[in-house]
Amino acid sequence: MARIAYFRVSTRDQSVESQRHTLGGNFDREFSDNGVSGTVKAMERPGFKECAAYLRDGDTLSVYAVDRLGRDSIDVQTTVRDLRAKGVIVDVHGLGPIAGDAGELVLTLLAQLAQMEKNRIIARTEAGRQVAKASIAATGKTHRGKVSLGRPVEHDSKEIALWRKETGASIAQTAEKFAVSTATVKRACKA
Structure with a gap:
């Protein structure tokens, strides 16, 4: 026992x-x-x-x-x-x-x-998301001063794709150059 x-x-x-x-x-x-x-x-x-x-x-x-x-x-x-x-x-x-x-x-x-608390958390989160979306539409920033709802963008996809194209670098080399994941490079090059 x-x-x-x-x-x-x-x-x-x-x-x-x-x-x-x-x-x-x-x-x-x-x-x-x-x-x-x-x-x-x-x-x-x-x-x-x-x-x-x-x-x-x-x-x-x-x-x-x-x-x-x-x-x-x-x-x-x-x-x-x-x-x-x-x-x-x-x-x-x-x-x-x-x-x-x-x-x-x-x-x-x-x-x-x-379960009721879980439902309240979901409702509060969605309400906050709607306020943030409305604020972005009106001012370009959320009510908390952020420029997007998701994670902040830490790289320029166009710059990554252009550098890779101009240099002929591999995905791994490009990822290393910009300190991003290979998945990020692949997404940037598809865009």
């Missing part, structure tokens, strides 16, 4: 340390997914998939919050039911072990709240 922890953070610049600290550490084994959104189904995340395969009857899986398991209500409920059917105790910080009908009810409500 092992104590197992699962941690998940959505971006690579985040750390699981606060989750580890809150759960108290001293686990027999830890699994994590770094830079993986909660919108990705649990069994499609490499860390969780490995965790689920490792868990045995009688083990306790500790998670910081229901939304660390996921932000899709059905996926979270299915994941927890599958683990419980395997004999795994799912212990959510602040809730305790998910057991019986009352535990299932609480889990269902929290999973639905996690």
Whole structure:
């Protein structure tokens, strides 16, 4: 009967340390997914998939919050039911072990709240994108002063294509000259 922890953070610049600290550490084994959104189904995340395969009857899986398991209500409920059917105790910080009908009810409500938050994040992101598009159309810059919605352009495609054509350089040589990837050179030369 092992104590197992699962941690998940959505971006690579985040750390699981606060989750580890809150759960108290001293686990027999830890699994994590770094830079993986909660919108990705649990069994499609490499860390969780490995965790689920490792868990045995009688083990306790500790998670910081229901939304660390996921932000899709059905996926979270299915994941927890599958683990419980395997004999795994799912212990959510602040809730305790998910057991019986009352535990299932609480889990269902929290999973639905996690999904609702996911939907709110999507709506806020889209609203921000629309404001930025309108600002670009009106002023040439976003409401935050950027010139585009995507990553800033760090190279001139026309310059790359022209230099390659004039010098007869290979894709690799051109990539090295401009400090860009070979894919960037290929895109520049197709344009």
